[in-house]
Amino acid sequence: MGFGHVGKAFLGLVREKGDCLKTHYSLELRLQALLVSAGGLFSESGITPRDFTEKAGPDLNLSSLWRPGLNVVSALGKTKPGIFVECTPSNIQTGEPGLTHIRDALKAGWHVVTANKGPLVVDLKGLRSLAGKNSLALKFSAAAAAALPTLDTALHSLAGAEILSIEGILNGTTNYVLTQMGEGTGYPEALREAQEKGIAEHDPRLDVEGWDTAAKTLIIGNSVLGLELALGDIKVEGITRIPPELPIKARQEGKAIKLLGRLGRSGGCWEAAVSPQLIERSHPLFGVNGTNKGISYTTDSMGTVTVTGGKSDPRGAAAAILKDIIHIFARVQ
């Protein structure tokens, strides 16, 4: 469901990786439905690339498989349950339309992989409970910093260790702007550059006011630490009010200003916050510059483990979706 940049990149990647998935994971994927808000394509035996690219038109409706009004519930009812991939745009206030799509898919017995932060921010607990009740997987690597393995690192690589605190640079736009500001570029120019490069949203407020970072911090805290944070529980400060001389001064002193999403305990309770922080050269996220991201987990038995990098463009998000599918397949195999 969803045929924007991420949905298109995902279909391209599946096509490109067909042989590799078969060889390495004994996995063959068949695309049976491709949905947008106005309807969708459906084919029991599998939609081929020819059905949805050149011939289909930008809204798919020139394809011979096009069925106007086809929606999630009706499409999922037409075939044996498999994996439902949700890639509609995020709305972190209402979660819609993705929230309803995901609920419908889980109720219909489908595993779900989503790149959409909105439904997870609004009701991760409810969705997980619905998935658990039906013994289904609900996976969302692409919603928690795309190809940067924020969730896999915590849940798999650190299994058995207790996580004591988390710090992340989780938004590429703000990290790009802050990196440029450190080199003397003014905030408006740096933001315009980011927009021109297609990094920032046209309306960049979710990025620069810290809400995208807050949404990812919430998803990571609630899924990795089992918290029940709502957006309103997170103290959020963006990068719009940083005096321009601060990042320059920081850089001259061998330090850096970074917008960090942080989860830590205070008096026995977990607290989440998003704010610009001055970090030292020895901080594990110090070298994460430009549009790069990173996350650092401090644990009781494994020390601090930090993972950085990972494409955050649509192809990176598509690769994260594909990874989740491989993990589900390994589980149900």
Add this chain to the structure above:
Amino acid sequence: MGFGHVGKAFLGLVREKGDCLKTHYSLELRLQALLVSAGGLFSESGITPRDFTEKAGPDLNLSSLWRPGLNVVSALGKTKPGIFVECTPSNIQTGEPGLTHIRDALKAGWHVVTANKGPLVVDLKGLRSLAGKNSLALKFSAAAAAALPTLDTALHSLAGAEILSIEGILNGTTNYVLTQMGEGTGYPEALREAQEKGIAEHDPRLDVEGWDTAAKTLIIGNSVLGLELALGDIKVEGITRIPPELPIKARQEGKAIKLLGRLGRSGGCWEAAVSPQLIERSHPLFGVNGTNKGISYTTDSMGTVTVTGGKSDPRGAAAAILKDIIHIFARVQ
């Protein structure tokens, strides 16, 4: 098998984590045998901490459960197969005594977790084939940089991505020495410091001549990329012949000298090498200083993903062993 620093740390960690393993993973571990070269303790119903600490003596032989001459084959035959943990010292030339222990355990139907590089360097292919034939797990996170999740990142977090090249700082001693040399300490002093801090081995040649890095590079290449490297296939250059002015000059220019284990393709074939390299500030391993380690995977669909940190002391190795056991348990559950 093996009751040195890592074996002791592992038993301590299992005791410390008992409740957490039950709560988070529904996992209860029972220690039935504890073996050293001269014999071992055995108890069908489980060895308790009291049986092997104060009362057992340094070689365990004061314990009431002590059985002189008890060996791997006889101990494993006494009980239903479970998980065999191998922690004897590494010998990367012969693989022994670990290689024989692991073969015996796999033949007897036991899953194996090892912290011992030797058997993997000498015959990973044979051991994997033996494990595969018997549908058993063979896991060795602790042998591939302890709590730094080198293998999990590649095999789990990057599932579906093609790895194009790998670079790692995989040895804490050499990285400590090079970091100190960058700050003006001479090589012999830096090495002596490392030895005094208990970081370096008393005989540090495996570290400084690059063989420890080569062994880990081999294990990573053979397990992650499916290569069949022998130690002799790797061009190995250590840090003993670096002119003392080079790390200082590098640091003054905002660069650094690092001992890198590298795997990359050259003319279609994979090549492995260990050598000191001059890296720029923008290199993802640039900030990995002191005894820290790190590894960087460059992929086709996820960009470059780098993981750094992770305790490399006996407790970090013990945490990696425990993680492997959790992963096996999740698989066989």
